Amino acid sequence: MSAAGLGARLQAAYGFSARPSWSRELSRAVEEVCRRHGLDAGTLHGRLDAEPHLLDELAGLVTVGETYFYRHPSDIQHAVSIITALLAGRSAEEPCVVWSAGCASGEEPYTLAMELDRRLGAAAPARVRILATDVNSDALAKARAGIYSAWSFRGVGTELRERYFLPLQPNAWQVAPRLLERIAWHRSGLAQHAATMASGSVDVIFFRNVAIYLEADALAQLYRQFRRVMRPGGTLYVASADPFPPRELFTRVAAPGVAAFRPADDDARLPVAPPPSGPVPGAPPQRHDVKVPPPAPVTRVAATPAPDAPPPGGGVALALAEARRLADRGELAEALALVSRAALTDPLSADVALLCGQLHVATGELTEATSALRRAVYLAPGGMLHRYWYASALAAAGDRARARQMLLDVERQLAARGAAERVEDQQTTVEELADSARFLRESLS
Ligand SMILES: C[S@@+](CC[C@H](N)C(=O)[O-])C[C@H]1O[C@@H](n2cnc3c(N)ncnc32)[C@H](O)[C@@H]1O
CATH class of the missing domain: 1.25.40.10 (Tetratricopeptide repeat domain)
Incomplete structure (x- = not known):
């Protein structure tokens, strides 16, 4: 199979959109998987059908894993307010479920666990289940171990690190055991994972800085799945630079500085009323970038330079x-x-x-x-x-x-x-x- 064929296969399975460095990254991923398994490229290609984990490994190696603790803290703070209000209306047996979809090396779900602990005290966070999924097995191994260098703390003060981490060695800290245990990790593609989830089973979905790497049709399908698995009163968070979900499915919540959405047909009033209603200051309130339903002409989510064009500079x-x-x-x-x-x-x-x-x-x-x-x-x-x-x-x-x-x-x-x-x-x-x-x-x- 040619590099182009392999790229097309990864795109079909995971919805990745090609980016300028795509074929260089693919070659590097092939080399790495061959090295790990002692294979040559021809044998690797020949085994992909029989051993789907090899395709998963390749997928993990071509994704962009940038993340850090307290990335866009307003989202996290807004979500914790939503969760607090949901919990107030539920019995102790009915947990809140949060899904970090595309969690990379875990900084996002751990931030959520920290903020829940910080705002709700030690008891309430036990009523929140945090599920974190990613296709990248190396990133997930790091997330499970919960060991981070100061690079992951860029942009946050040392107070949080001192409160929720144990120093292991110079420039390495491990998440405190009570937070480590709080998160369920799964290595899976997003579409594949969503397909296994029950309808109306998730309250909050974090899907930040992932959509930007996906091709339009795959993204439209994924937003449909998110709508299906979300409970009434639930909230979806994306990054403000991401393509927003289609308005047929989700309505933007009026919360300044936060790209949060609730199901469009959700009659339930938001449990927390983030002030004020009306347009979100400074943000284009009705920007919805993903069109449904397909089939649509092949439209790029974001303008993408020709594959393999050298980066400017x-x-x-x-x-x-x-x-x-x-x-x-x-x-x-x-x-x-x-x-x-x-x-x-x-x-x-x-x-x-x-x-x-x-x-x-x-x-x-x-x-x-x-x-x-x-x-x-x-x-x-x-x-x-x-x-x-x-x-x-x-x-x-x-x-x-x-x-x-x-x-x-x-x-x-x-x-x-x-x-x-x-x-x-x-x-x-x-x-x-x-x-x-x-x-x-x-x-x-
Ligand atoms: C840039 S990181 C974002 C991490 C985190 N959500 C944040 O905002 O800091 C994007 C992550 O999404 C994952 N990802 C991208 N496409 C995926 C897919 N189709 N299935 C599962 N994970 C995917 C990548 O492996 C990567 O770890």
């Missing part, structure tokens, strides 16, 4: 993408080595200085971190992401007053921009960055 951009991938796998030293080499090639790149600083924050090298991030701000004076990260390094280094001031400044400047606009990395939205800045600033008060 060439070698340095490739090095940065690879360094982020290594960091997401916990290989921080390797990531830093790569970025340091990129810094020699392109000393005036603000993106290189930014990633260098982020990685130093993650390894706890705060002098290097503040120095690299000061440089990033100097090279990109209007860069919101750069300023946010500089503030985050200052906070980690104990300079809380300057960090707070800079975060306030970032929030003010972002407030003047559209919520759905992207900041410099072209991924994070204005709304998400403002939310992270607020969360970090409040943790410093």
